[in-house]
Amino acid sequence: MSQLTEPKALDKIDEHSGYAIAGVVKKFFTRLLTPIVPYALYSHLLSMLSTGVRGEDEVGFVRDFLNELPVLNRKVILSLLSFLREHLVSRQQLNKMNNYNLSVCFCPCIFRAETPSLEDLLNSGKFAGIIHVMFNRYD
Amino acid sequence: MKQLAAIPEIHQARLVETLPEVLKLETEGKTFTTEPTPTPTVAPPVYQPIIKKDYLMVELINHRLGPDGQPLALSILFETLRKNPKYLEMEGIFRKSGSIEE
Numbered sequence: 001m002s003q004l005t006e007p008k009a010l011d012k013i014d015e016h017s018g019y020a021i022a023g024v025v026k027k028f029f030t031r032l033l034t035p036i037v038p039y040a041l042y043s044h045l046l047s048m049l050s051t052g053v054r055g056e057d058e059v060g061f062v063r064d065f066l067n068e069l070p071v072l073n074r075k076v077i078l079s080l081l082s083f084l085r086e087h088l089v090s091r092q093q094l095n096k097m098n099n100y101n102l103s104v105c106f107c108p109c110i111f112r113a114e115t116p117s118l119e120d121l122l123n124s125g126k127f128a129g130i131i132h133v134m135f136n137r138y139d
Numbered sequence: 140m141k142q143l144a145a146i147p148e149i150h151q152a153r154l155v156e157t158l159p160e161v162l163k164l165e166t167e168g169k170t171f172t173t174e175p176t177p178t179p180t181v182a183p184p185v186y187q188p189i190i191k192k193d194y195l196m197v198e199l200i201n202h203r204l205g206p207d208g209q210p211l212a213l214s215i216l217f218e219t220l221r222k223n224p225k226y227l228e229m230e231g232i233f234r235k236s237g238s239i240e241e
Contacts, residue, residue, distance in 0.1 A: 018226025022233045025216050083217050087227050094228040105233045 029109035036073050039114040041065075046119065049126040062133045077110060081134055089135070103131035 029036060037045075045065060066074055084102050092098045097105075107128040113120045220226050 018220070018223065018229045018232060021216055021219055021226065025220075026233065028216070083221075084233075087221060088232065091224075091228050094230070095232050096230050097232060097234065101234060 026106070026109050029106075030112070035112040036077060036109075037069065037111055038073070039112075041068055042111055042113060044068075045111075045127070045130075046113075046123060049123050050119070058129070058133050059137055062130055062137070065130065066134075077134075078138065080106070081131070081138060085135060099132055099135040100128075103128045103135060106131060 035042070048061070066077075069077070084106070085099075088095060088097050088102060089099055107124060110131065111127040226232065
């Protein structure tokens with residue numbers, strides 16, 4: 001075990017595949033005991049999305065959602081989106097990961113039900129839409 | 140690439156439970172979750188193959204628990220990706236990552 005607690009162990013991280021590192025980023029979010037979007041807020045969003053949100057209303061809806069988040073959670077989400085937009089979307093010609101693809105990939109990392117149901121599955125596209133709006137409209 | 144060391148399974152599980160604490164470090168030391176921090180313990184070695192991804196995670200968290208107390212978090216992963224443009228240019232990065240088992 002001594003080699004695991006060796007402070008220099010992290011220096012080896014670059015030897016690993018980029019896909020593996022990307023996987024750890026996603027796993028970081030999905031393994032959080034308390035999701036980045038608290039369960040109560042998730043349930044509220046689900047009920048709102050089920051009633052339908054259209055056009056410019058989407059921007060206001062997403063703004064309200066961000067304001068409802070605890071400050072620290074909001075900072076983490078926005079720093080994630082900022083990183084993805086600056087470093088991944090800017091290379092989409094090479095990595096084929098545009099705003100939409102990344103929104104779909106990170107949807108399960110950001111939005112998680114306490115008790116998953118069919119309704120969650122049916123609305124997964126709408127949750128990805130929230131992330132997509134943040135990608136497109138957040139400055 | 141060096142041969143990866145096997146990680147005792149029981150130790151992996153305990154370390155993965157500390158992930159919220161990693162995020163706590165990222166957020167300026169303020170409390171992000173009310174979950175108590177599990178006390179790391181040294182388990183007897185059980186050698187078995189593991190996927191590289193889990194090795195990475197264990198290594199990250201172990202590093203945080205190391206004697207120097209250096210904080211780690213998403214920023215370390217972001218920095219690693221940032222300084223390796225070839226990773227950022229990989230086709231399907233973040234989409235294909237779930238199937239890496241080497």
